[in-house]
Amino acid sequence: MYRIENDLLGDMQVPANAYYGIQTQRAIDNFQISGVKLHQFPEFIKGLAYVKWGAAETNFQLGLLDEKLKNAIVEAAKEVVAGKFDKEFPIDMIQGGAGTSTNMNINEVLANRALELMGYQKGEYQHCSPNDHVNLSQSTNDAYPTAIRIAGVRSNMLLIEHLKDLIKSIRNKGEEFKHVLKMGRTQLQDAVPMTLGQEFEAFAVTLEEEIERLTQNSNLFLETNMGATAIGTGLNAAPGYAKLCAENLAKVTGLAIVSAPNLIEATPDTGAYVIYSSALKRMAIKISKICNDLRLLSSGPRCGLNEINLPPMQPGSSIMPGKVNPVIPEVMNQVCFRVIGNDLTVTMASEAGQLQLNVMEPVLTYAIMESMQLLSNGMDTLRQKCIEGITANEEHCREMVLHSIGIVTALNPYIGYKNSTKIAKEALETGKSVYNLVLEHNILSKEQIDDILNPENMLAPKKG
Template sequence: MSNYRKESDLLGELQIPAAAYYGVQTQRAIDNFKISGARLSGYPVFINSLAMVKLAAAKTNFELGVLEEKIYNAIAFACKELIAGKYHDQFPIDMIQGGAGTSVNMNVNEVIANIALEHMGYEKGEYQYCSPNDHVNLSQSTNDAYPTSIRLAFINMNAELVKYVKRLVEAFRAKGKEFADVLKMGRTQLQDAVPMSLGQEFEAFAANMEEEVARLNSNARLFLEINMGATAIGTGLNALPGYARLCAENLAALTQQPFISAPNLVEATPDTGAYVIYSSSLKRMAVKLSKICNDLRLLSSGPRAGLNEINLPAMQPGSSIMPGKVNPVIPEVVNQVCFKVIGNDLTVTFAAEAGQLQLNVMEPVLGLSIMESIILMQNAIDTLIEKCINGITANREVCRSMIMNSIGIVTALNPYIGYKNSTKIAKEALATGKGVYQLVLEHNLLSQEKLDEILDPQNMIGPSKLRTGQ
């Protein structure tokens, strides 16, 4: 038995591995696009989404009477096999490709057709009984099936990402509670500001990330508007009246997501605005998370010549030449992931802008960039939680000594001795090395009893309950 079978297309014949469920157009993509090394087989959520869309399309065609029951049942069987995680090794093509996703669409069409053929008792490649184009792709084009599949994949991937972000919020919040009684100096522009608690700092990290949950979910809802039934350019050529609405309803029922048919399919087919705004929410989260990692690195700097207010878990030796050095490697790697996500957003921006007339042919790189960003962020967040945040400890005495030695506490005296006197005290403290406390008493600006009450650190980490003259 030959190890190959022959298949033909517009450009002629090619040999296909006999065991392969993909066909000639997939083989051309394998040969033509050796670009990124990121293969469709590495994105199972996308394969499942493609299968869901093909199942919804086949169901719609059957209900409209244009697909016979035997072929529909075989296609449905094949789609459900893919959704169950089978045959995913039959998607070997590169995620970055020319052709606006045609290679991906034909890869799934061919695999579904050949699984269906075997299910009906035929041989692979006997497409007269179930064709990748005439049956699996019936009433469709790459230009509606491919972006709809991407949108479904993004919705599912976003739901998973949000779970990770919520875990991150919980991890920061737990540290906020643990450190609620640890007083420290706050800083603005890297200069001493006013006292706060370390718990307030970590609670702020939690609140910062919690905002991103709402933003991600809000932007992901834009993917619920789909253009199935648009076929090539949005006019619906080769699809029956009512197909677009019914296909959206079938996909919604299959996925338990409230998909709707776009009101203007000609507009929806080239429109990539939802990609842009969702990618921007990933970028926004990356910017904020990177800032938090910068803070963790600063707060743990030292141990002798830095801030040294917190300890990060020691994960590995930090130098091949400096004994005893341990670096903040986990925040560092998360920083780098954030930079990559920010860069991917720029790719999405350029690719979205590059659309022309009735189609944006750059959707493959749009899709890959966003999927890559989501996966990177999940991995980074998981690593940050497990290998860093959960193990952070506070250097309580370091934090307290910085408060007591800081000139920044003079800010708390403004309502009692006035800004001018406070400035004078701060300037003299800097010049002489004396403490703020000592100088206020020397200048008879306040009684010791009143000064002790005002400068109690617990009175300085929230709105003041004290009033001048009380």
């Protein structure tokens, strides 16, 4: 069953039960690009609904929209924020038109739902028009980027919660492994002893730094260009609209949204997206490095480092019996590669802006939203299916320390550089351990060397 709607290009059939309308249908037909649909990013849909909610309140307060229409649009927007109509956003995330299709998608859904709430049929736009009422005092060029920014701030809050959960899990492992002596390495060569707990605590600390970076950069999204309309001049918006709309958006979202001081500058400006995407990339690089370390530390089990065991998640080979691969760190590495690549997309899309508008915001939006979603899902997977189940091969770690040439560096303050050099050389030539050679030459007693290598004494600088 269909209903007939019309626009500038003529008539078109729209599914009778659809809340979207003709312009959304054209976008469905025109943009079969990525296969990734708007409804796969619910926070972006909520951002769009908040924009229309705030705009309706502003238009009513300025006497541009009657109370009945305002109430219907606001009620419809609240239902969209609640997730009731997510499936009514079936358009591709990558689209031409600088986001016009997305803006019209939300306009049409809210108009048709408002019509229902007022007792009319879908498509009876003379009573509530997607353009004349829902989009009143707006353009895609201010509504669309404002929705991105609201979605960005909200999604960042969720991302940080996933990050905090991962940090907590890693820190718990640091506490669990604080007594496990192992060899630290630089340039993949033996360096000096440390504890496995110190290694995991360092992972936690480096990720903890990203909370501040993400928060700081996402705060740039709080400046909106609502009221700019087409290019920032405010054409077709009433005097005072920009400031009042920002205040209403702050009220309905609970975010500290403010109006940009220069709307002509703010309309094509994508600097906030660039710097936030760079923060996502920075975090992805750190997580990927941690995953590299986890794969190295668990390598083996007989012919690698084998200092830790990752929980076995699936058979690792169709030809090699008994092989189990580090599939969770591997998939997280791939997530991070995608995020790093998305950052380049954001960079190029931002650079491609021309004159008073950046028409590449759809792919920019897609890249950022996908990165946040991938990182959130990936961090949960890494935490639940890998970090929480890691165990340490404590005795093996200690044996490697005792047989390492690098142990001599820890002994150097106690036995002197000359003795240390002599012991290191003999260990290399004979294959004997530094530990045993120090005892053999009566340089230190067993009690002394064991005390020096006590994990508690490896946690901080210590006077020799």
